[in-house]
């Protein structure tokens with residue numbers, strides 16, 4: 001086994017060696033280092049061909065037209081471009097936007113900023129299983145609603161939204177639909193010829209590509225989505241995203257998408273089997289709760305609350321396993337996860353939440369080790385914990401809260 005055991009694939013993935021090889025071929029004098037905009041010579045034209053071939057691979061993964069793919073620095077930038085870009089371009093149609101409480105900060109923080117610019121935002125609350133009911137979306141739409149932005153797969157719980165049903169509503173009401181698919185692309189089939197989605201964000205480092213590159217899908221047919229750019233400069237990407245294209249990042253993202261597309265179903269089946277094995281092992285412990293949906297979930301994510309334990313204490317006890325509490329972004333701020341709170345978990349449950357995320361290089365040996373080590377640590381911590389006694393004896397939540405007060 002390789003140490004530490006890596007079970008944090010939802011935060012980032014290691015680059016696939018095949019992807020790293022492609023990236024390395026675009027860097028130095030003997031490689032494809034030219035500026036893709038330098039159409040006057042063979043080196044620039046070779047780089048442009050590498051960029052367009054990568055665009056074909058990204059488009060193929062989504063069954064989109066390559067002309068609908070705009071490069072960006074990651075899903076954060078793609079989300080910013082989608083939300084600011086649409087709300088500014090359609091300001092005369094309206095200034096209302098619908099999203100959910102369980103979105104990534106790269107959507108929620110943009111919404112907060114848009115509110116300060118005069119937009120109104122509706123934040124839908126999901127059910128306790130994490131799903132947004134399509135009827136909730138329908139009920140939130142107003143005559144001045146321009147855009148609905150909902151994620152495909154939640155990065156903390158792995159819950160998968162029903163994009164077809166939600167898109168049918170937005171399409172029929174003439175409202176645009178943006179999807180943050182950073183956690184879904186390459187893992188679940190996404191067919192943009194069939195799905196009524198208008199904009200979709202991707203990140204390469206969530207699918208075994210490099211950090212610092214992503215893309216925004218912008219629908220061209222049947223009607224073209226208009227966007228106000230965030231960056232102005234050399235007119236690259238049809239004026240929607242200026243800046244010299246990073247050939248090495250782009251070629252690597254193309255290769256990552258090609259590999260993901262080729263192996264999607266068998267790879268996801270293998271990961272799901274490992275995830276189920278992990279859950280079966282952990283569920284033998286007392287008071288372990290699943291945060292998420294039992295069926296509508298992505299294969300690689302398992303979010304569980306070890307009730308009566310602070311997740312940080314558990315992770316400190318297990319330095320040989322790399323996992324996340326809540327999510328990587330919220331754990332920096334030490335607040336309980338906004339996603340778990342939005343699906344109705346109390347502070348006590350949210351504090352005990354650990355997100356295990358599995359991926360391409362996870363092995364059955366790693367899962368079996370993790371089940372053993374987590375089980376031993378949970379039992380040890382509970383034996384030490386004054387919080388655990390009242391919880392175990394079934395006392396009510398107030399007693400637990402009281403015991404938790406320093």
Ligand SMILES: *Cc1c(COP(=O)(O)O)cnc(C)c1O
Pocket residue numbers: 010011073074075076077104106151153154155180181182183202203204205206212213214
């Ligand atoms: C990782 C992630 C992002 C941010 O992507 P970057 O490429 O790191 O900017 C956005 N949304 C979701 C759902 C993510 O998982």
